[in-house]
Amino acid sequence: MLLGKTQTLKISEKNSSGWILTDESGEKAFLPKIFAQDEKEIGDEIEVFVYQDDNKLKATTEIPLAEVGEFAVMSCVQSLPSGAFMDWGIIKDLFIPYKQQKTKIIEGKRYLVHIYIDDELELITGTTKFKRNPQYQDLPFKKGDKVDLIMMNESELGWNVVINKKYIGLIYTSDVFKKLYPLSEESGYIKAIREDGKIDVSLQPEGFENIDEFKQKILDKLEENYGLLYLSDKSSPEEIKDEVQMSKKNFKKAIGGLYKDKIIDISEDKIKLL
Structure with a gap:
């Protein structure tokens, strides 16, 4: 089962609390009754997002702001000494441990969050610490492609941005022709994919x-x-x-x-x- 991903599962059991869903390998996840669709029967398929709750796999028909491997802007709903809970669009909040916070997360404020699976705990986890301008291979776009951007922060070279919720790129200062704000969303265009795997982006198409x-x-x-x-x-x-x-x-x-x-x-x- 793909943890932290939207996927299609089969209804294998029904009870008063909800449904038991299974994947092709037989692994199970529980879908609470609140998300169950009355017209569905045992053996039917349903598209759900799979997450963890109390060390069990659960499913929801809600659409999260981001899945594992993606970035999203999220609001903090509770901040504790051990970490912060973020609203990521589903019934279960996303936890960001204190050690994964670039700066202390404050309740009620918005942050750019990356979702990953903690290798040691095998839990879906959030972080506000991420590598700037990483190197990529086998990118799914080419020069000139229109993309969705989340503005990260301004640097000496320009603006660091998140591309299509998954990749980090850079808009050089010379390509900025409007006022930009951290965490705002913009449309952009792939300007260049460099030999070192870094991505240059423009706010305007070329040619x-x-x-x-x-x-x-x-x-x-x-x-x-x-x-x-x-x-x-x-x-x-x-x-x-x-x-x-x-x-x-x-x-x-x-x-x-x-x-x-x-x-x-x-x-x-x-x-x-x-």
Whole structure:
């Protein structure tokens, strides 16, 4: 049975408290009655998340914020000297031992948590200690792929981020064109997968094939400002970043395309919607 994972199990027994579910090897997990579906019968299959409670395997139809091997932002529901209990979206809270806390976890606050199985105790465990910019092999994406990001923290090089809940990457300062906040969620794009297995990420797509996104962003901004923006290809990168949250390179591509399509007019110090 896959501990800390969502999987399909078979109903083997029913009683007044709930159902006994089994996997192909015959290993069992208990599904409390509160999560049982009346239309299901013995022999039917059901998709559940398997976790531990009182040293027993239990199942739930709830969807956790993250599974084993993944990251998620979680709120602390109780903090004790021995560790903290985090709300991870299911009936059972996730425990983070004190030794696995980067800083003391405070009740009511939100933290980025990685879930793993403690090898010694064989228990699903959380940690706020994790390696920055690790090296990876056989990554499931390529340059240009759109990904989901969780902002970790700002460093001298830029922003460390979690990619698709599983991988840690970096957005260089030169690729940041908007205000970012720790634990916020953003969309991003794989910029490069380096030979050392590290991942570079951008907040914006690269290349002319993605220029429509930038063109639309400028059009939206023009409409918000009554058809006029005091920006042009002579504007500084800082002015462009502050106003439309994109690089000067992408801005010039976008307004060039809009001008060619006869949608805008470009002056020395402004662009105007036609």
